[in-house]
Amino acid sequence: MYDAKELLSKLKSTEPERQQEKIISQLNKFICAINEDDVVIDSLDVLEVILHHDAMNLVLSHLRGEVSEENEQLLVSCAQLIAELAKAESLRESLVNTGVIPHLLRHLSSKHIALATQACRALGNICYDNDAGRIAVDKEDGISVVLGVLSKQTANTEEGASRLRVIVCGFLLNLTNNCEILQERALEKNVLDRLNECVTRHIQDEDLINMALLTTGSITESDEGKVAAVKAGLLDTLKKLIDIHHGGHLVELIIDLLSSLLESELAKDRAADNGLCESLVRMVEADSNNQELIKLASDVLVSILVGDTSMEKLYASGEGSLFLQSLEWLSSEKECLKTLGTLAIGNFARRDAYCQHLVEKGVVSRLISMLKSTSGQESCFTLEHAILSSLRNLAIPVVNKPRLLQAGVMEACLSLINTEVMAVIFKLLGVLRMLIEGQEAAAIKLGQERAFLERLIEWCGVEAHAGVKGEATRVMASLVKNSRSTVVIQNIIRGDGLSHLITMTMSEHLVMQNEAIVALIIICSMALGEAAIPLKEVGLTDTILTLLRDKNLPAEMLCNVLSLLSAISTAGNLQEEILTSGIVDLVRSLCESPADEKIKVAARSTLTLLEESMSCT
Missing domain, CATH: 1.25.40 (Serine Threonine Protein Phosphatase 5, Tetratricopeptide repeat)
Incomplete structure (x- = not known):
């Protein structure tokens, strides 16, 4: 002091x-x-x-x-x-x-x-x-001042100019960081053009690049900023930076910025055109022992492939360099490269034609082989997740389902049912649901796998993972719909699966609601005698009452609810509940209301059945 x-x-x-x-x-x-x-x-x-x-x-x-x-x-x-x-x-x-x-800003423009x-x-x-x-x-109007300085100093070769360029970029960063108004102001004044010009002119200056990229990240937080970055040519510059600095400490920063910019569809399309993917592949191949680097590159490549147009460009009728490289990575001895290749294949498998091509190229057997090699290894859950994601997409086209079943995909999936990794379980269930869709024999076979059904019903009650819980119940509904087998239905009833289907009828997702209702219709139509008591215990009558009162239920689903009510109308143990619950009055009101004609027809038919069954009691 x-x-x-x-x-x-x-x-x-x-x-x-x-x-x-x-x-x-x-x-x-x-x-x-x-x-x-x-x-x-x-x-x-x-x-x-x-x-x-x-x-x-x-x-x-x-x-x-x-x-x-x-x-x-x-x-x-x-x-x-x-x-x-x-x-x-x-x-x-x-x-x-x-x-x-104001005086500091004036001196900022000094020639000294x-x-x-x-x-x-x-x-x-x-x-x-x-x-x-x-x-x-x-x-x-400090943004204009600082951009004028950056523009003037970009080509300056005087002593101290390189340090000033770095500090100017740092000032821009502090000025715009988490400040939307000044980010917008900077974009309006084409700040990204100035930054890009500065970086491309001094592409070997790591200190400048570090600060310029941090500043670019700050200014491109908005969707408008990401689009402006592409228009300014920054994706092309980042591609060059990867080529030059792929082994240095700047790589993580470059890839972080790429990950942010690639949230834009325009950026995805540009990245598919400018050779960025090829640069990333070269970087990965040159340093394939660096798992963290491969993980970063994977995230960027997958971001590009998520775009529909960019994916199509990179597929290039099955001749794209990234597509072919991804197939090669499936055979790599390194798990990180296998994972990268599998993730890429899973994203290419988002069009039916590409899925068919991939199956024809023998991808399924290679994925199954990898899946078998990971079985029981907790450390391989990332690869398992990627494989299952790819298999699920490959199983979507109708023509592929028999091929995947014949190749042994179902058996490979069943070998993983003892895993405790929720992300893997979620994908596993997705594969199985896609496989049995429209495949009666496969649904019957899966519905008789006792160990699987025990796990499936267990997963239907998993509160810690809503995705697994929902997907498991959808698989159960799909088993009923696609097998239409009394044996499968009895297995589900005896395994206490009906309560989960009842819960699913109250799902916030209409598709899932309808799947559950349809499955219950089939169960009640084929095995009402065995299902009646369990359905009463889990509150089917109250559920139907709630659904009939739902003013937002689409006409098709309301008709299905009426079909379900018709299917249980002869169940003696449910008739008293139906009679005293007010359901009959609700159905009668549907007959008379200005509703959809299909609803009126269904309501009249259901009312006739209810009245007939009640008169017989």
Whole structure:
């Protein structure tokens, strides 16, 4: 504290400017030491004393003045003093209140690189996590000023210009980070064009690239920003950066930015055209032992393949380089490359024609072989998940289902039923549901696998994973619908599966609701005698009542509910509940209401059955 006060007491306007500059330089060294020493307890008190000392008025008056060869170094030291003080969060708003920002912006445009550099440091530090500073800069159209400086300094080869470029990018980052208004302002003024030009001209300058990419990430948080990045040519630049820096520390930053930009469909399409995928493949092949790097590259490649147009471009009628490379990776000895190849194949398998082509190329047997090799290895769940995702997509086309069944996909899936990894179970159930759709023999076979049914009913009750719970119940409904087998239905009834189908009728998803209702209709039509008591116990009558009262139920589903009611009308143990619940009156009202004609017809038919069954009791 004493050293600071002593220096400040010497800082007078009556002293020669050279002496003033010397004192301010000493103050800067003193403050730098404080900022670097975390042990100093009263450091903020010291900085507060410096900021509010009368001598600071002299520093501010110098910054308000014009620069000349005689006072340039003095102004550099004054700007540096502001920059060092602004490192303290508690002082930033006070610095804004001094009114120094307009003058720092003026010096930012100085032809003197040292002054421009210190003014930029001061502005950047003041605006770090400080909205008051950002507002003050914006009030002075600071974005235009800083972009003008960046444009002017991009081609500058003078000493210090490279450092200034980095600091300008850092100022832009602090100015726009988490600030939508200034991000929009920067985009309006084509900031990404300037940043891209700067990076492409200095593509070997890692410090500049690091800061420029961080700044780009800040400015492209919005959808508009991502589109603007593509139009500015940044995807092409990132591709070049991967080619040049693929073995360096910048790779993770480059790929993080790519992952963000590739949320845009325009970016996906451009990435499919500009050779980015090939660059990523070369990077992976060159450093295939780096699993973390491969994981990052996988995320980017999959992001590109998620786009419909980009996927089609990369497939290239089955001749695309990424497609062919993905097939090769399936045979890799490295699990991370197998996973990458499998993920890619799963994304290519999103069109029926491509799925058929992949099956014809023998992909299924290779996937099954990999799945068998992972069985029982907990560490392989990522690969298992990827394989099952691919098999599910391949099983969607009708023509592929018999081929996959014949290849042994069902058996391979059943070998995994003891896994406890919910993500794998979810995909496993998805494969099986796709396989048995429209395949009666397969549904009958699966519905008689006792060990599987026990696990299936267990998964139907998993509260910790809604996806697994929902998918398991859908598989159960699908077994009923596609097998239409009394044996399968009896297995489900005896395994206490009916309660889960009843629960599914109340799903928030209409498709799942309807699947459950249809399955219950089939069960009641084929095995009412065995199902009646369990259905009463799980509250089928109350469920039907709730569904009939639902004003938002589509006409087709309402007709199915009426069909379900018709199917149970002869069940003696349910008739009293139906009679006393008010269901009959609801059905009668549907006959008379201005409803869909199909509903009226179904309601009349159901009412006749109900009245007949009641008269017989």
